[in-house]
Amino acid sequence: MAPPPTSARKLLGKILEEMKVVSAVQIKTALKKQMTESGKKLGEILIEMNAANTAQITEALARQFDYPYVDLKNLKINPEVTKSIPRNVCEENKIFPIKTNGRHLTIAMHDPLDLFALDNLKFILNMEIDIVLAPKEMIEGAIERYYGNKEKSLISETIEQATMTQDVIKVRGTEMDMGDGLGAPVESDTTTTSER
Numbered sequence: 001m002a003p004p005p006t007s008a009r010k011l012l013g014k015i016l017e018e019m020k021v022v023s024a025v026q027i028k029t030a031l032k033k034q035m036t037e038s039g040k041k042l043g044e045i046l047i048e049m050n051a052a053n054t055a056q057i058t059e060a061l062a063r064q065f066d067y068p069y070v071d072l073k074n075l076k077i078n079p080e081v082t083k084s085i086p087r088n089v090c091e092e093n094k095i096f097p098i099k100t101n102g103r104h105l106t107i108a109m110h111d112p113l114d115l116f117a118l119d120n121l122k123f124i125l126n127m128e129i130d131i132v133l134a135p136k137e138m139i140e141g142a143i144e145r146y147y148g149n150k151e152k153s154l155i156s157e158t159i160e161q162a163t164m165t166q167d168v169i170k171v172r173g174t175e176m177d178m179g180d181g182l183g184a185p186v187e188s189d190t191t192t193t194s195e196r
Contacts, residue, residue, distance in 0.1 A: 012042050014062045016052060026051045054135040058110055062133040065112040072096065072138040079146060087147040089124065095114060095119040096134070096142045103127050108134040108142070 009120050013027035022030075030045045037045070043057035052060075057072075062069035081097045084105055090167055095117065098106040105127045109117065112133060134142075 058135045068132045072142045106130040110136040
């Protein structure tokens with residue numbers, strides 16, 4: 001689902017006014033600040049001014065870009081969905097997987113203008129990406145809840161990798177038992193050494 005063209009979108013300030021989150025005076029003050037503090041987004045400035053919170057800004061952005069808004073704290077997510085995206089990809093891109101449906105993956109993200117993250121995900125996952133918006137803090141909280149504590153996640157990954165090296169590995173057609181740590185080839189035929 002693509003966002004509406006820029007010309008068809010309502011202004012964020014107007015949406016926040018309609019939501020009765022901010023007043024026209026607060027919007028004007030924030031816009032003046034935005035002109036002097038280049039690089040800052042209107043939503044960031046309104047949050048700094050304590051005129052709005054991140055959930056309100058994200059909900060307004062969802063309305064502006066015509067994306068669904070989700071409250072990740074109250075959303076029940078199948079833990080299997082988290083297997084579709086590694087934790088580090090979620091953390092780097094500030095995203096969280098919500099559901100899968102065939103080759104479609106629905107993700108929560110906080111910035112609908114982060115087209116680099118979307119293109120990157122489509123490339124990495126080779127899936128179509130559908131977007132819902134959620135506040136950044138909720139996404140970070142969901143990552144912790146569903147992927148577990150970062151240190152525990154790293155330990156689990158390390159254990160999983162170590163377990164994989166315990167398996168029998170074929171090297172140039174010869175089986176090697178890595179379980180004893182010696183890496184000695186396992187004889188695959190029935191002839192004993194004394195018969196050779």
